Amino acid sequence: MWHAGLVAQSPLTGVLVVVGVLALATAFGWWRRRRDGRLRVVAGTGPAAADETSAVLAAVGVRPGGVTLVQFSSAVCAPCRATRRILDDVTRDVDGVRLLEVDAEHHLDAVRALDVWRTPTVLVVDADGRVVRRASGVPVRAELVATIRPLLAGAAR
Template structure:
């Protein structure tokens, strides 16, 4: 049996370091709510028609969850959203099957499940999270939005 070459060991160490860095980055960002950047065309809430098709009603704060049948984290996200809606008045939850609404998912830049969109009463997407969102972060985002 031949001993490993120094180049092979170096490649192995580099791959392990890259995988560790990616895992750390993914863990820090998974489920984090982030503000949605406003574009000049956002004044009229450009996704209002798509959100209406998904069941979002004007005037209500809504949590829209995109999920898939084979998505295990989607069940955890569903529980978090139900808990948040039970704690706050006037917050609706809509779960959307990404496979039934593929066009809407593409339009709303949904690339993984679960993805949660926070929609304000004016029909604008104000925050989003890819992964299972933090309950306290959601509550803070919804109560801050209600104060405006």
């Protein structure tokens, strides 16, 4: 029966809404899984932005020379512990690489300045103090080592 101002709904409408929401959630999960932990190249910025980034990195403890892996983490982050294990292995196995873990909750200015949206976020900083790669999520160890080796070779020259 039709009432004024009400639209009759078919039982199929609810099913279509559920199927649509599941399709969107599946697409988002697939997209996130493909990006999670992958090292992305950081686009070059102008000298002023590079100076600001260098100042922020220095404020959290990054020192020039060698390659530094900067991990932004938080106390309640389970993937942060897995990331720390991977980064510890890399720094132990590859000479010339330092690890710096930054508590995101205590360094909110750095989090904002470096555009960190989630933990863990890993920044690969070269010998000149530039962020050259970044990953959100647990990075892939082999990809990380493959990224670091050329940076170390360039720093040795």
